[in-house]
Amino acid sequence: MTPATLARAATLERLIEAEQARFLRLHPRSAAAWREGRRHFLYGAPSHWMRRWAGGFPVYIDTAQGAHVRDIDGRDYIDFCLGDTGAMCGHAPEAVTLAVTQQIGRGATMMLPTEDSLWIGAELSRRFGPRYWTLTTSATDANRAAIRIARMITGRSKVLVFSGCYHGGVDEAHVEIRDGRVGLRNMIHPNAVDHDAVTKIVEFNDIAAVEAALVAGDIACVLTEPVMTNFGMIPVADGFHKALRDVTRRAGTVLIIDETHTLSCGPGGYTALHGLEPDILVAGKAIAGGIPAGIFGLDQVTAERLWRIVPPVNPRQRQSAHLGFGGTLAGGALAVAAMRAVLEEVLTEPAYAGMFSHAERLAGRARGLIAQNELPWHVTQIGARIEIMFMPSRPRNGADVIAGRQPDLETLMHAFYMNEGILITPFHGMLLTCPATSSADVDQHGDVFERFGKLVGEAGVT
Ligand SMILES: Cc1ncc(COP(=O)(O)O)c(C=O)c1O
Incomplete structure (x- = not known):
């Protein structure tokens, strides 16, 4: 590894730790629930997938309605993860x-x-x-x-x-x-x-x-x-x-x-x-x-x-x-x-039309910010699904993803997004719209994405 690569890795590590510390401060009840869950469940929660959120532990959910979920610490999230697609209908339709x-x-x-x-x-x-x-x-x-x-x-x-x-x-x-x-x-x-x-x-x-x-x-x-x-x-x-x-x-x-x-x-x-x-x-x-x-x-x-x-x-x-x-x-x-x-x-034709138009707007704003700030990233959108990838061009296959993907930057994004009130799929940069997603939700995502771009841009770890 070159000194520049090592310095970059250290900066990312520091930023991730800072976000995880913020996450812990913002979620005392979820942190306590997680401690308790680890006494009973093989991997801390009813499903091992639930432990893979970037804050270091999952938030425990109180209620989920439409495109929003609220955790037991009383924090509201715009949900673009939608249960990794399981809740693409929106919550509790x-x-x-x-x-x-x-x-x-x-x-x-x-x-x-x-x-x-x-x-x-x-x-x-x-x-x-x-x-x-x-x-x-x-x-x-x-x-x-x-x-x-x-x-x-x-x-x-x-x-x-x-x-x-x-x-x-x-x-x-x-x-x-x-x-x-x-x-x-x-x-x-x-x-x-x-x-x-x-x-x-x-x-x-x-x-x-x-x-x-x-x-x-x-x-x-x-x-x-x-x-x-x-x-x-x-x-x-x-x-x-x-x-x-x-x-x-x-x-x-x-x-x-x-x-x-x-x-x-x-x-x-x-x-x-x-x-x-x-x-x-x-x-x-x-x-x-x-x-x-x-x-x-x-x-x-x-x-x-x-x-x-x-x-x-x-x-x-x-x-x-x-x-x-x-x-x-x-x-x-x-x-x-x-x-x-x-x-x-x-999941009717009109519902899909609404989901597509919100997804297009979300992808469009993210692309605009990437271009404006000359970030080496790209956005792909198909239908209601958007993917933000931290590599300059679209991969043609798995080898391109392995070569170009930045896992630590993804982790930082996930932790930052949760602290800013947005859920995206915890495994990569996927966002999904549902029939209940609103223009305000899409705008808020744009603002959070802009703040994330600024954070990593200023730290020199894009
Ligand atoms: C394309 C695809 N097929 C099948 C599955 C499996 O779905 P499930 O875990 O609900 O059985 C997944 C899960 O992510 C998936 O992405």
Whole structure:
């Protein structure tokens, strides 16, 4: 390391420590709750993800309404994290609250369908294109089921993913390419999965690498987001999706498109907007307004391939013929009622239009400030999702993110933002608008971003 790099790292360290000290002063009750939580929970909170906020501990939430949350120290935040997309409908949207309240009084789960599910099936096909759907309890579960189906119908073992991807608790996808070598994704520990046997990984946007990987004929499916949203944001190159569809079709490999995050692109996700043709489409998180639920849908050809192995209805085999994926609560009445409310009344065309216009304004102001202050950063916006990245130009793949990303500057931004009353996703620089986001929220973000730019500009650590 050069003396300049060392000095820069020391300055960042000092600024992060100052923000964390401010965070501790501002959040005495959350700090006490965290001390107590660590006595009971394996990683301090009900989910280990909750410990990853940059203040050093999570704030404990009292209430969340629309685009705002209030913590137990009485501090209000504009929420652009929105539960890392789980709350993209906004917090406590009226229609979902009503539907869930009514349904819980009539039964939450019965291992039997309700009539609302019929409406949902038709609506999902109207939005995403005609498909045969299954409901799950999470996007992770939907991805796992989709992979399993791909293996069943192809008889092949491997899943091809792109470096920098995240698809939930899916072992096959916990890999990345670093320094030209394939390894477990940053910070994930080995757990005896033989990735050589089950995974193939290449860089996003590299169609030649995909084609080369498909030659061996052992890849059951390609699992990808339409635009990568979990390693900063990596836009898709022109023509990549068409080429990906062509080469997977030729190789007899199932194409799974994971719309869990890109549902923020519109009512039918990126797939409907750009006419993609996945064999299996997956989504989750916001789809039931925060009630745990995921979906996956097979197109006609893929469904028929599966039905040849496991027929749709066969009463004589009813006790033994299951598909190897689970979900006792999947498709339960409560999740179905919530999903109907979301699709019918919350994530509607007009709601998306409002979310897009706020996202555009937010991205526009951030870009303006970057240009005006000659900061070596950029902003990408797709639909309601904005990513601020501390590198000059858009990455083409995971390697570009690894080379250009500034993790300490991100940590500083996250801690600073929380102290200034703004939540963004704690893992990178993602902001999301929801139907309840207001112009005032967007303006306030601009002011905080400006103050952050000034702080790091004056300290010389942009
Ligand atoms: C693209 C994508 N797919 C799937 C998942 C998994 O979602 P869940 O953790 O809700 O199962 C995530 C989570 O971040 C995701 O970003």
